[in-house]
Amino acid sequence: MPVAKSVLDLIGNTPVVDISTLSPNPEVKIMLKLEGGNPGGSIKDRVALSLIEDAEEQGILKPGATLLEPSSGNTGIGLALVAKVKGYHLKVVLPGNVSPERRQLLLIYGAEIIESPGSEGSNGAVRMATQLAKEHPEWVFLYQYANPANPKAHILTTGPEIWRDCPDVTHFIAGLGTSGTLIGVGSYLKEKNPDIEIWAVEPPSGEMVDGLRNLDDGYIPPIFTEFGGEKLLDRKTVVGPKDSIEWSRRLAGIGIFAGISTGAALAGAVKCARQIEKGVILVISPDGGWKYLSTGAWTDDIDVVTERAKKTIYF
Amino acid sequence: MAIEVRLPTLLRSAAEGQSVVKTEGDTVGEVLRNLAAGYPGLEGQILTGDGSLHKFVNVYLDDDDVRYLDKLDTKVQEGSVISILPAVAGG
Numbered sequence: 001m002p003v004a005k006s007v008l009d010l011i012g013n014t015p016v017v018d019i020s021t022l023s024p025n026p027e028v029k030i031m032l033k034l035e036g037g038n039p040g041g042s043i044k045d046r047v048a049l050s051l052i053e054d055a056e057e058q059g060i061l062k063p064g065a066t067l068l069e070p071s072s073g074n075t076g077i078g079l080a081l082v083a084k085v086k087g088y089h090l091k092v093v094l095p096g097n098v099s100p101e102r103r104q105l106l107l108i109y110g111a112e113i114i115e116s117p118g119s120e121g122s123n124g125a126v127r128m129a130t131q132l133a134k135e136h137p138e139w140v141f142l143y144q145y146a147n148p149a150n151p152k153a154h155i156l157t158t159g160p161e162i163w164r165d166c167p168d169v170t171h172f173i174a175g176l177g178t179s180g181t182l183i184g185v186g187s188y189l190k191e192k193n194p195d196i197e198i199w200a201v202e203p204p205s206g207e208m209v210d211g212l213r214n215l216d217d218g219y220i221p222p223i224f225t226e227f228g229g230e231k232l233l234d235r236k237t238v239v240g241p242k243d244s245i246e247w248s249r250r251l252a253g254i255g256i257f258a259g260i261s262t263g264a265a266l267a268g269a270v271k272c273a274r275q276i277e278k279g280v281i282l283v284i285s286p287d288g289g290w291k292y293l294s295t296g297a298w299t300d301d302i303d304v305v306t307e308r309a310k311k312t313i314y315f
Numbered sequence: 316m317a318i319e320v321r322l323p324t325l326l327r328s329a330a331e332g333q334s335v336v337k338t339e340g341d342t343v344g345e346v347l348r349n350l351a352a353g354y355p356g357l358e359g360q361i362l363t364g365d366g367s368l369h370k371f372v373n374v375y376l377d378d379d380d381v382r383y384l385d386k387l388d389t390k391v392q393e394g395s396v397i398s399i400l401p402a403v404a405g406g
Contacts, residue, residue, distance in 0.1 A: 121403050177405025205401055218401040238378045271378075
């Protein structure tokens with residue numbers, strides 16, 4: 001392996017591991033792509049690098065510029081890493097109810113945190129950041145939810161890696177957040193083989209968004225609409241915190257320490273495996289478990305942890 | 316048949332504070348139309364004037380988003396649960 005010149009050269013090219021021992025159907029293989037090995041610890045490093053380099057190419061980013069971004073954590077952490085290396089300042093609008101590890105990592109990489117109400121979830125962070133961007137035209141607002149450079153990161157890197165390493169994939173399953181992973185990888189894989197099904201997994205929005213006043217506070221990422229997300233997805237399923245934690249624990253049982261959203265995606269894959277006759281399901285593991293240790297997800301009583309998880313953003 | 320419909324916090328005030336309402340119907344659309352007929356405050360909240368799903372509302376039959384099943388024509392079965400949730404972002 002050649003020596004990397006910069007930590008940014010270590011983003012991407014993540015490994016896939018066969019976890020079919022957890023498949024409920026002997027005719028269905030389950031493969032897990034581990035994104036936790038990225039230098040900033042999540043799949044969002046790819047997005048962060050793409051957002052910033054795209055803005056540089058367009059001439060929007062001048063040396064020493066200040067960036068603004070709403071994020072429940074991972075994109076913020078990725079941007080903070082890339083910004084630190086490239087000499088930009090970063091302000092992250094972060095919901096109050098994310099795990100303390102996410103907050104600490106942002107500070108470690110030198111980002112400034114602007115807190116948005118936890119009761120409004122990511123929607124509240126998006127709203128606050130959009131408002132701040134209007135008030136501060138001197139800040140560069142990359143806006144992952146509407147920036148084509150987000151899915152582009154996955155069209156150019158994640159998708160081709162999956163096709164290279166796992167060409168017999170029949171189903172692709174990932175969590176739905178900004179929709180960047182699903183849109184980018186999904187459209188790349190469908191172009192290679194239109195029979196591949198794209199399944200989205202999402203957490204229940206229920207208790208997390210008690211602060212929303214009416215349905216018009218709802219939010220659909222513009223990239224989802226612009227890239228034809230509704231046509232692209234074959235299925236969208238909700239996985240609650242208890243299932244997510246249980247499947248994270250089962251993964252730990254075979255030696256894989258991944259974040260809670262990985263457990264959610266895996267629960268979706270198991271559901272898929274029960275419904276199809278045979279196939280190869282590729283599941284994205286967005287990050288490792290490190291940032292969720294404080295939630296007690298692996299060590300405390302499952303019902304206590306589940307209640308805690310209902311109030312914490314882990315996607 | 317009567318189907319259990321779970322309402323999000325922000326729609327409960329329009330349904331006398333209930334979080335779960337038993338509603339008749341054989342398809343998701345039928346259940347939602349009957350629900351709005353029973354609680355006029357819900358009229359226009361879940362289904363729009365032209366009868367389609369509100370843009371920012373996700374409706375799940377058990378755990379599956381009905382937009383990716385047969386939409387409002389998705390058949391319900393005895394014991395099915397319909398959940399209505401606002402669309403939110405992650406990331």
